Amino acid sequence: MNTTIGKRIRKYREEKGISQEELAEKLHISRSTYQRIENGETNSWVNHIENICTSLDVNMEDILKPEEGYVQVNNNTDSSNSSNDNASGIIQSQTINYxxxxxxxxxxxxxxxxxxxxxxxxxxxxxxxx
Known part of the structure; x- marks a missing residue:
């Protein structure tokens, strides 16, 4: 589970003044499911990342960037899809601890x-x- 991503989502949600309940409704999930995302108890944020970013008006890269002390390496060798403009490109990247x-x-x-x-x-x- 990734608590860093959950913390970032919480930070952006609070900056926008949106409640957990409101964001959960926008994502069409229960508040308890949303709480689990913010608390890092589930990785289901992957299914909702695009809607989360749209709802919070934030770039996906800001939420998915590697933690300090880590370097992100894109293992995608398909040159037609080598861009990190979409969630799957970023999520498929490997994070290496340095x-x-x-x-x-x-x-x-x-x-x-x-x-x-x-x-x-x-x-x-x-x-x-x-």
Missing amino acids: NTPEKLIEQYEERIKELKDQLDYWKNKAEGGK
Whole structure:
């Protein structure tokens, strides 16, 4: 799930003074479905990106641009469709993480700690259940 895209959509929606309910109606989806898009709990924004951009009067590239520390590479080799003017061209692009090695190590260490905590939790739960 991409929380960055959801945050960007929320930012543009709030700048326009449009409520979640209003935008959900324009997209013909429920408010709860729209909330899940903004919260990054679903990737269904892909199905609605053109209407979202039109409703918010924003360029698609502004919402879909890669996160800081990432570089976007277009893997489309079809020269007749090499333009990034449409959503499919941008969405088919690959985002590559070029974070520093120190940052990657930090991210892996955090994930290892999370996994160890989960393991300890389940071990304790299993021992308590005996």
